[in-house]
Amino acid sequence: MTDPYRTLGVSKDAPHAEIKRAFRKLARQYHPDRNPDDTAAEERFKAVQGAWEQLETPDKRRQYDEEQQMKQAFGGMGGMPGGMGGSGLDDLLRQFMGGDVHNNLHSKVGLVRPHLNR
Known part of the structure; x- marks a missing residue:
């Protein structure tokens, strides 16, 4: 699993509005309608969409952050x-x-x- 913060190009302490702006910008940039027949752009769009799904609500973001802290604490x-x-x-x-x-x-x-x- 890739780091959704890195995928969206934001810091881990970024406010929700900044994360949402980054998602929208990248989603528009890599959207399949704007990049027909570009499999790399399609894969990037899917990654951006997956990152947003992990961070789109405060509860999901908190859950992701807590899971990462646990993995870090126990070394995966x-x-x-x-x-x-x-x-x-x-x-x-x-x-x-x-x-x-x-x-x-x-x-x-x-x-x-x-x-x-x-």
Whole structure:
């Protein structure tokens, strides 16, 4: 995910009106109607639109900012012991519980029968 502030060319402490102006300016500049058959402009327009969707209301902006603070505080999971590097929940549980989490859980509740060597 790219930084919506960077995409819109505004600072993280920019007032809402400035963010809105930047979005409108860039949306007009890269709009597909103004740039027919220009795939680069179309991709840029989509990025600008996505950035605006993340910052368009105070609640969405606050949520984005809080998520970024959490990622920074925990190093995007890469800063955790064992170098999680953004792994999924299975990997996290596997690291702390050991082995194959799903099979271990299911076999303990009788959902998976262990294979017997014959």
